[in-house]
Amino acid sequence: MLEKQIAVCYNLLKNICPNKGEAQMAVIFDNEHRRVILTTNDTEYVIEIIRERFLGHVYYGPKTADGVPDFAYRIASFSPYYEGFFDFQPDMCTTEYSYFGNGDFRCTSLKVRSANGSSVTGFEYRSHRVFKGHAPIDRLPYAEAGDSDSTLEITLWDSVSQCELKLYYTVFEDCNVISRYMKLTNKGTSPVEIEKCMSLQCDLPGTDYDMITLYGKHGCERLFSRTPLHRGNQSIYSRRGTSSHQFNPFMGICRRTATEEKGDCYGFNFVYSGSFLGEAEVGQECGCRVQLGLGGENFGWHLSPGEVFESPEAVMTFSAVGVGGMSRNFHKFTRDRILPKEIHKNRPVVLNTWEAVYFNIDEKILSDFAEKAVKYGIDMLVMDDGWFGARENDSAGLGDWWANPVKFKNGLGAFVKKIKKTGIKFGIWIEPEMVNPDSDLYRAHPEWTLRCAGRESMLSREQLVLDMSNPCVVEYLKNSFEDAFGDVPIDYIKWDMNRHLSQVGSDFLPPERQKEASHRYMLGVYDLYRWFRERFPDVMIENCSGGGGRYDLGMMKYSHQIWASDNTDPVWRTRIQYGSSLAYPASTMSCHVSHPGDDPDEIEYRFTVAAGGILGYEMNILNMDDKVLERIPGQIERYRRWEELIKTGDFYRLSNPCEKIYGSYYFTDSARNTILLTFVQLEADKDYKEIKLRVSCADKNAVYTDALTKERYTGDQLRKGITVTTGTEDKRYYRMWELIRDRA
Numbered sequence: 047m048l049e050k051q052i053a054v055c056y057n058l059l060k061n062i063c064p065n066k067g068e069a070q071m072a073v074i075f076d077n078e079h080r081r082v083i084l085t086t087n088d089t090e091y092v093i094e095i096i097r098e099r100f101l102g103h104v105y106y107g108p109k110t111a112d113g114v115p116d117f118a119y120r121i122a123s124f125s126p127y128y129e130g131f132f133d134f135q136p137d138m139c140t141t142e143y144s145y146f147g148n149g150d151f152r153c154t155s156l157k158v159r160s161a162n163g164s165s166v167t168g169f170e171y172r173s174h175r176v177f178k179g180h181a182p183i184d185r186l187p188y189a190e191a192g193d194s195d196s197t198l199e200i201t202l203w204d205s206v207s208q209c210e211l212k213l214y215y216t217v218f219e220d221c222n223v224i225s226r227y228m229k230l231t232n233k234g235t236s237p238v239e240i241e242k243c244m245s246l247q248c249d250l251p252g253t254d255y256d257m258i259t260l261y262g263k264h265g266c267e268r269l270f271s272r273t274p275l276h277r278g279n280q281s282i283y284s285r286r287g288t289s290s291h292q293f294n295p296f297m298g299i300c301r302r303t304a305t306e307e308k309g310d311c312y313g314f315n316f317v318y319s320g321s322f323l324g325e326a327e328v329g330q331e332c333g334c335r336v337q338l339g340l341g342g343e344n345f346g347w348h349l350s351p352g353e354v355f356e357s358p359e360a361v362m363t364f365s366a367v368g369v370g371g372m373s374r375n376f377h378k379f380t381r382d383r384i385l386p387k388e389i390h391k392n393r394p395v396v397l398n399t400w401e402a403v404y405f406n407i408d409e410k411i412l413s414d415f416a417e418k419a420v421k422y423g424i425d426m427l428v429m430d431d432g433w434f435g436a437r438e439n440d441s442a443g444l445g446d447w448w449a450n451p452v453k454f455k456n457g458l459g460a461f462v463k464k465i466k467k468t469g470i471k472f473g474i475w476i477e478p479e480m481v482n483p484d485s486d487l488y489r490a491h492p493e494w495t496l497r498c499a500g501r502e503s504m505l506s507r508e509q510l511v512l513d514m515s516n517p518c519v520v521e522y523l524k525n526s527f528e529d530a531f532g533d534v535p536i537d538y539i540k541w542d543m544n545r546h547l548s549q550v551g552s553d554f555l556p557p558e559r560q561k562e563a564s565h566r567y568m569l570g571v572y573d574l575y576r577w578f579r580e581r582f583p584d585v586m587i588e589n590c591s592g593g594g595g596r597y598d599l600g601m602m603k604y605s606h607q608i609w610a611s612d613n614t615d616p617v618w619r620t621r622i623q624y625g626s627s628l629a630y631p632a633s634t635m636s637c638h639v640s641h642p643g644d645d646p647d648e649i650e651y652r653f654t655v656a657a658g659g660i661l662g663y664e665m666n667i668l669n670m671d672d673k674v675l676e677r678i679p680g681q682i683e684r685y686r687r688w689e690e691l692i693k694t695g696d697f698y699r700l701s702n703p704c705e706k707i708y709g710s711y712y713f714t715d716s717a718r719n720t721i722l723l724t725f726v727q728l729e730a731d732k733d734y735k736e737i738k739l740r741v742s743c744a745d746k747n748a749v750y751t752d753a754l755t756k757e758r759y760t761g762d763q764l765r766k767g768i769t770v771t772t773g774t775e776d777k778r779y780y781r782m783w784e785l786i787r788d789r790a
C-alpha cells in the first residue's frame with residue numbers, strides 16, 4: 047500500500063510545473079519529466095525514461111489538449127522487480143521494448159544469447175538524440191524521410207552481453223505514421239547469438255480490441271478477417287521465406303466498437319518481404335502488447351565482436367476516425383514514403399500473354415497481339431513466362447536467362463525493336479530467384495541452391511530456390527540480366543517468385559550462420575532489386591509471387607505495382623482488392639480484365655472491378671468477338687480520366703464484399719471536386735434490395751453531375767446516400783459514378 051502511495055506522489059509531483067524542453071521538429075524532449083514526445087499531424091506517442099534506467103511507454107493515440115496520462119505503475123504479487131525499484135515491475139508496465147528472462151513474462155522483443163550460454167539480458171537506458179530525416183538501414187528497404195520527418199535514437203546497454211542496443215523511431219508527420227527498427231552492436235570480445243528480434247513493440251491500454259488480419263492462400267490472398275482479441279497470445283506469421291499469401295504482415299488492432307468511419311484503430315505493418323512474426327498478447331492487467339518483426343523461429347543471427355545487426359523497419363499508425371482513417375494513413379505513407387518516386391507517371395495499360403497463351407511464346411503470335419492491341423488503345427505488351435532457355439513448360443529453363451534461339455530467330459533485341467515499331471511498349475517476365483534442375487545453371491552449379499547437407503531438397507512447381515545469400519549467385523544474375531537486357535529496349539519487368547522456401551540451408555554459410563540463411567536470402571533479393579532499379583531506371587517493375595504472395599512494403603520500395611492475385615475472377619478480385627485496401631493504396635494493385643467471353647456486358651463488369659486499381663488486360667484478343675473488343679478503347683479512355691484519382695485520391699470503403707454480396711467504395715481528391723464511386727454486386731440476390739451508398743465526404747453545399755450519365759445530385763443527397771437496387775436471378779447490378787462538382 048505504502049509503495050503504491052509513493053508511486054502516486056511521484057506522478058503528481060511530475061505534473062506540477064511542466065517545463066517543456068527544447069522543441070526539435072516532431073520530436074520534443076520534456077527534460078523535466080524525462081519524456082520524449084513524438085508528434086504527427088493527429089497523433090502523439092510518449093516515452094518516459096524511468097529513473098534513468100528503464101524505458102516506459104506512456105501513450106499512443108490522438109493529440110491530447112490536457113496532456114497525456116501518467117505512466118501507469120501497477121504492482122502485483124509474483125511480479126519481479128529490482129531492489130529499490132519495487133514499483134517498476136516490467137511485467138506490469140507498458141514498456142518500449144522487452145528482453146527475454148528479465149521479469150516480463152509477455153512476448154519478448156529481443157532474445158540474445160551471450161557467450162556464457164545465457165539468453166537473459168536487461169538493456170538499460172544510456173542516452174538519446176534526435177536527428178532530421180532517416181538513417182539508412184543497411185541492405186534493407188526503408189521509408190524515405192520527407193523534409194519535416196525526424197528520427198529519435200535511443201541507446202541502451204547490457205553490461206553482461208556487452209551489447210549496445212539502439213532503438214529508432216522515425217516520425218512521418220503528415221502521414222500519421224511512426225516507424226521503428228533496432229540496431230544491435232556487439233561491443234564485447236565474444237560472439238553473441240540473436241535468437242529473437244522484433245522491430246516494433248507497442249503496449250496498448252485496455253483489452254477490448256478486435257484484430258484485423260489479411261489471410262488467404264494462393265489465388266485468394268489478403269482476405270479480410272476481424273476477430274475479438276482473446277486473453278493470451280495470438281499471432282500472424284510466415285515461415286515460408288516470403289511475406290506469403292497465407293498471412294500479410296499487416297495487422298489492425300481496433301476498439302471493438304470501431305467502424306469504418308468511427309473509433310480508435312491502430313495499424314501495424316512490416317517493411318519486409320520474408321518470414322515474419324506479428325503478435326498481439328492480451329495480458330493479465332496492463333492491456334495488449336503488439337509486436338512485429340523477424341521473430342525467432344525462422345531467424346537467428348551470429349554477431350561476432352564488432353559486428354552490427356540492423357532489423358527491418360516496422361511501421362505503426364493511429365486513427366481516431368475508424369478503420370478507414372487507418373487505411374488512408376497507410377495509403378498516403380506508402381505513396382509518399384515507400385513507392386518509387388516515378389509512381390505518379392502514367393502507368394501503361396498492359397496486355398499480358400500469360401492467360402492467353404501460357405508457355406506458347408511465339409514471334410508471330412506476339413506480333414499479331416501487338417498490332418491488334420495498339421488498335422484497341424493498349425499501351426504495352428507483356429511477354430510472360432516461356433521466352434527463355436529451354437522453357438516449354440514449367441519443368442525446364444529457369445536460371446538460363448537468354449532468349450530461346452528457336453523462338454527468337456534473330457535474338458530478343460531485334461524482336462523487341464520490331465514489336466515496338468507497331469507503337470506499343472514492351473514488358474518481359476523473369477523469375478530470378480529460381481532454378482529448374484533441368485537447366486544449364488543447375489547442371490553447372492547445384493551448390494547454388496538452398497539445401498541442407500545430407501538432406502533431399504524438395505521441389506515445388508518443379509523448381510528449386512537459388513541461394514540468394516551467396517553473393518556469387520546475385521552476381522551471376524546481374525551478369526545474366528545485363529547480357530539479356532543490356533541492349534534490349536524493354537519498358538517493364540514482371541518479377542515473379544513461384545515457390546516457398548524449404549530446406550533453407552546454404553553451402554556458402556558456415557555452420558554457425560546457417561540460421562541466417564532465410565534473412566540473408568532476402569538481403570540478396572533486395573540487392574538484386576536495387577541493381578535493377580539503378581541499372582534500368584526507366585524500366586517499370588511489377589512484382590509478383592504467384593500473384594500477391596509478396597504483397598508487402600518491402601517489395602513496394604522497389605516495384606511500382608504488384609500483381610494482386612493469380613485469381614482474375616471479378617468476384618474474388620473484389621474481395622482481394624478490398625482486403626488489400628486495408629493496408630495498401632490502389633496504385634499498388636495490378637488488376638487485369640480477363641476472359642470476358644463473348645458478352646459485351648461481361649467485359650464491362652470485369653472492367654468495373656479492374657478499375658479499382660491499375661488497369662490491364664489478360665486474354666487472347668486474337669480470337670475474341672469484335673463487339674467485346676470494341677469496348678476496350680472506351681474503357682481505357684475513361685480509365686485515363688480517372689487514373690490520377692485512383693492512384694493518389696483518398697479512398698473510402700462503403701461495404702465489405704467478404705461479408706456482403708456487393709462491394710462499394712469511392713475515391714476522391716482532397717478538395718472533394720471529383721468523386722469516383724463504384725458499386726459491384728457479386729452474385730444475384732434472392733430478393734430485390736435497396737442499398738444506400740452514402741458519400742459522406744461530398745460537399746453538402748455543392749452540386750455534382752455524373753459525367754457518365756449527366757444525372758445531377760446535391761452534396762446533401764450524396765451524403766444521405768444514392769439508392770441502388772440489387773439484381774435478382776442472373777442479373778448482377780454494377781455501376782460507376784463519375785461525380786464532378788458543378789462550377790459556381
Ligand code: DGJ
Pocket residue numbers: 400430431475542544590591592593609611612
Ligand atoms: C505466376 C504468375 O502469377 C502468373 O501471372 C504467371 O506469370 C505465371 N507465374 C508464369 O509462370
